[in-house]
Amino acid sequence: MEYRFxxxxxxxxxxxxxxxxxxxxxxxxxxxxxxxxxxxxDLGQLQFIDSAGLGMLLLARDAFGKADRKLVLRAPCGQVKRMFGLTKFDTLFSVEN
Structure with missing residues (x-):
């Protein structure tokens, strides 16, 4: 995984x-x-996520929630979007297309 701010x-x-x-x-x-x-x-350039990656997103959501802040996931596509659909992550997060 690579990231940039x-x-x-x-x-x-x-x-x-x-x-x-x-x-x-x-x-x-x-x-x-x-x-x-x-x-x-922004997940538009993310090509693959596994169950551990999904778990880390949940931990991040909890950390932002405790800080009374909103975490938004933007533009999941391909395998990542399919994983979100299968695991119902699209109902657990605010997801922008």
Missing amino acids: GDDGAQISGEFTFTDHASFKAMIDRLLSDRSSSVTL
């Missing part, structure tokens, strides 16, 4: 798996340090 959050690209735990946590910690009310994770 933008004006309203971060863009994630590549493959998001268990091995990305440390870098994802560091990214989320940095996003939490910014005090905006809503943070967007």
Whole structure:
């Protein structure tokens, strides 16, 4: 997984798996340090996500919720969008197309 920060959050690209735990946590910690009310994770360039990646998104959602902030997932496509549909993640998150 690779990521880069933008004006309203971060863009994630590549493959998001268990091995990305440390870098994802560091990214989320940095996003939490910014005090905006809503943070967007752009998933348009993310090609693959496994169950561990899905679990990390849930942990991020909980962390933002505890901080009284909104986490928005933007533009999941391909395998990521299919995983969201199968796991009903599209009902657990605010997802923008």
